[in-house]
Structures are given as structure tokens and as C-alpha cells.
Amino acid sequence: MSQVxxxxxxxxxxxxxxxxxxxxxxxxxxxxxxxxxxxxSPERTQAGTSLLTTWRxxxxxxxxxxxxxxxxxxxVEMHDxxxxxxxxxxHSSMHLxxxxxxxxxxxxxxxxxxxxxxxxxxxxxxxxxxxxxxIIVPGGFGHRxxxxxxxVAKWARMNKTPFLGVSFVEIH
Numbered sequence: 001m002s003q004v005x006x007x008x009x010x011x012x013x014x015x016x017x018x019x020x021x022x023x024x025x026x027x028x029x030x031x032x033x034x035x036x037x038x039x040x041s042p043e044r045t046q047a048g049t050s051l052l053t054t055w056r057x058x059x060x061x062x063x064x065x066x067x068x069x070x071x072x073x074x075x076v077e078m079h080d081x082x083x084x085x086x087x088x089x090x091h092s093s094m095h096l097x098x099x100x101x102x103x104x105x106x107x108x109x110x111x112x113x114x115x116x117x118x119x120x121x122x123x124x125x126x127x128x129x130x131x132x133x134x135i136i137v138p139g140g141f142g143h144r145x146x147x148x149x150x151x152v153a154k155w156a157r158m159n160k161t162p163f164l165g166v167s168f169v170e171i172h
Contacts, residue, residue, distance in 0.1 A: 002024075002028070003028060003032075005020060005023050005025055005028075006019075006023065007019065007020070012059065012090070012094070014055075014058075014059045014094070015059055015060070017055065018055065018056060018059060018060070021052065058094065058095075059094070061094070061097050062097070063097055063098060063099040064097045064098065065097075065098055065099070066098060066099040066100075066101050067093055067096075067098040067099070067100060067101065067133045067134070068101040068102075068103060068131065068132045068133045068134075069089060069100065069101070069102055069103065069132060069133060069134050069135070069136060070103045070105050070128055070129050070132035070134070070135045070136070070152075071085065071086075071089075071102055071103065071104055071105065071136050071137075071138065072105045072106075072107050072110070072129065072135060072136070072137045072148065072149060072152050073104075073105075073106070073107055073137065073138050073140060073145070074106075074107055074108075074140040074142075074144055074145035075140065076104040076105065076106050076107075077106075079104070082138050085136065085138045085166070086102065089102065089136070103128045103132060105125050105128050105129060105152075106121075106125065106145070106148075107137070107140075107145030107146070107147075107148035107149045107152070108144065108145050108148055109121045109122055109124070109125035109148065110122070110125050110126060110129065110147075110148035110151050110152055111145075111147045111148045111151065112147075129152055129155065130155075130159075132161070133161075133162070134161065134162035134163065134164075135152060135156050135161060135162070135163045135164070136163075136164045136165075136166070137149050137152065137153065137163075137164070137165045137166065138166050139166050149165070153165055
């Protein structure tokens with residue numbers, strides 16, 4: 001059973017390498033792939049040990065607080081569309097020792113037409129925006145959702161809520 005590794009759900013994906021290291025994956029791979037004959041210099045070994053120590057110190061830090069960020073976009077049903085933004089937020093919050101609470105808000109739900117068509121969606125979206133620590137509006141193409149993005153930008157400015165708008169203006 002020494003060849004069985006358990007990869008369970010972890011608080012962040014960045015803890016998975018530590019989980020595998022703790023289960024002795026490196027010696028297992030070296031043995032099974034016949035890499036034991038390769039000599040690793042003491043400098044490279046030290047560099048690897050140093051990297052692992054740094055990785056542990058960053059990934060296993062205790063959170064000091066939670067930060068709630070509202071991501072207001074057009075494609076919030078497809079989280080992969082904003083993967084680079086999400087990873088940047090994860091890395092930033094990890095660095096600042098904050099647990100990231102990312103709230104996905106559909107920009108169209110912030111628009112007056114949604115207030116008329118579905119008040120529950122409208123009020124929930126605005127509640128999420130109003131209770132967030134900060135707001136980010138990633139880029140998008142086309143007209144859909146643009147009024148909601150503009151409304152949330154105005155709201156953030158008027159309420160002095162941290163806001164980052166990334167290329168959300170359409171050029172004709």
C-alpha cells in the first residue's frame with residue numbers, strides 16, 4: 001500500500017503539493033521511475049528544501065481576517081472565464097493573510113430591468129455588492145451587463161468602496 005496516495009479536498013489547491021510531499025511522493029516517484037541513480041548536488045537539494053520551507057510558510061499561514069470581494073461580471077456562471085482574476089485575488093489575499101470570500105454577482109442583476117422582472121435577484125445582487133469589502137469588475141465584450149457595471153462603479157465611488165474596473169468599456 002506504499003504506492004497509494006490520498007488527495008483529499010484541501011482548503012486551497014496550493015496545499016496539495018504539501019499533502020503529496022508528506023505522503024512521500026518524491027521518494028516513490030524516484031524509485032518507480034528509476035531516478036535513484038541520478039545524483040542531486042547538495043546545492044540543488046538545499047534549494048529544494050528552501051523552496052519547500054518557503055512554500056509551507058506561505059501556504060499554511062493562519063488567516064488574520066476574511067476579505068469579501070464582489071466580482072461583478074457578465075460571465076459569472078462560467079467561473080473559468082475569470083480564472084486569471086480569481087488567481088490574482090487568491091494570491092493577494094494569501095499574501096495579506098486574509099481568507100478570500102469571493103461573491104459572484106451577475107452585472108445584469110444590478111440593472112433596473114431586473115428590478116422590474118425579478119426583484120429578488122435584483123435585491124440579492126445589490127445586497128452582495130453593498131456588503132462586500134471591495135468590488136472588481138473584470139473585462140467583457142458587448143453591451144450586455146454594461147449598465148450594471150456602470151451602476152456598480154458609480155455606487156463604489158459614491159460609497160468610497162474599493163473598486164477595480166478592468167477594461168469594461170466597449171469601444172465602437
